[in-house]
Amino acid sequence: MAAQLRVYRQRIRSAQTTKKITRAMELISASRIYKAQARVQASAPYTRAITRAVSAVATHSNVSHLLTTEPENVQRAAVVIFSSDRGLAGAFNSQVIREALELESLLISQGKEVVFYLVGRKAVGFFAFRKRSSIRDWVGITDSPAFDNALEIGEELVAAFSKDAAEGGVDEIHIVYNRFVSMLVQTPRVVRLLPLELVEGVDAVEDKSTLPLYEFEPDASTVLDALLPAYIHSRLYNALLESAAAKHAATQKAMKSASDNADKLITNYTRLANNARQSEITQQISEIVGGADALATK
Template identity: 75%
Template sequence: MAAQLRAYRARIRSAQTTKKITRAMELISASRIMKAQARVNEAGPYTTELSRAVGLVAARSNVQHILTTEPASITRAAVVLMTSDRGLAGAFNSQVIRQALELEQLLKSQGKEVVFYLVGRKSVGYFAFRRREYAKSWVGATDQPEFELAKEISDELIDVFTREEADGGVNEIHLVFNRFVSMMTQTPVVRRLLPLELTEDFSADELPEGDGGVLPLYEFEPDAATVLDRLLPAYIESRVFYALLQSAAAKHAATQKAMKSASDNADKLITNYTRLANNARQAEITQQISEIVGGADALAS
């Protein structure tokens, strides 16, 4: 009985220590999610208006730009997979990796070769463990992504998109990331980044709504090709940066939810083991009393 009681008490102490850690991580994530959500809200209007402007300029000009022209045949596609650098976030990383693998199967069924670009240590670790190849990776800056990271990724994507296929170029680029819906819901989404879809209607659940009404008229100075050359890189950078911000906000929300669940489970373990320890202690006391009574009866007889 004494050994069993010591084991229960050791498990209670272990659960209490775990609860302190998970509770602290829950509070840290709760503080970070507000900042991450504010950054998403700040970047949203700029991304919306820039996306509308690029789409309208491209649709109302006769310029055949390489970033807006649909290729005759798409044989090689790039997939940018965005995960986190750290774990302890429930199904955050597994669900977006699963979404990317489903996209890979879809593209391969269409006869396209798929090349992966990875953001976050979890995706790099997943590919390294399974000895799968990828073109390039970026790690260490997913918790609080900066615009420099988005620009670096965008420059690489534009370079590989404008490169000849014989030199390793691609005809199509997709983004796969987790979108922040609410504190309880983070949804993996797939967005085609290039070529630009001129008919794309950005949904209200992804970006804030733009102003409705009459579409603006544009005068190109000096010409439409120069305007598109300036606008399209900025558009790609803003889209990549917005996806990074969405992924960071979703990760903090997933971590808070996972740590809240872990703290609740620790509370249940503490309650259960405390009940078992009390039962074991009561049984030990009862046994000791029975031994004392039995010894006293034996001496009296």
């Protein structure tokens, strides 16, 4: 009975230590989430503005540009997965990787070869464990991404898109990342980055004859050359920020759940320890009474 009581007390101490760790990680994530969310909100107006500008130029000009022209035959597609460098975030990494693999199956069914670009150690580890190859990976930038990281990723992707598929290039580029919806909800999102999909512009106008006329200075092609790299980098930077905010929220939620589970374990083991202690006391009393009765009968 004493040995069982020692086991329960040891488990209580282990659960208390675990609770201290998970509670500390929950508070750290809570302090980081607001800063990450503020960075997402600060980047959103620029991303929307650059999207409108690119949409206006591409919609109201007849210029054929490499980054906006739909290829006749798509042979090779690239998928960029935005994961995290650290775990303990619930289903954060598994759901974005699962979404990317579903996208891969869809692209393969369309007759396209799929190559991967990985952001975050969790995606790199997933592919390494399954002995799957990737073109390029970036690690150590997901907790607090900088715009230079988006520039580096963007330059790599644009360089691959500028090459022919026969020379190792790609015809399409898709990004898969977790979008921050709320503190409790983070959903994976798939966006085709290139060729450019116009998400704003003429779709909101029913009467196409009433569209205003645009003039471009110096010319539409030069304006697109200047705007499209900025657009790509801003979209990648926004995806990095969204993924970072979603990761901190997922970590906070997971650590809150772990702390609650530790509380339940402590409560259950405390009850079991009390029962074991009461049983031990009852046994000791029974032994004392039994011994006294034996002495009295002699």
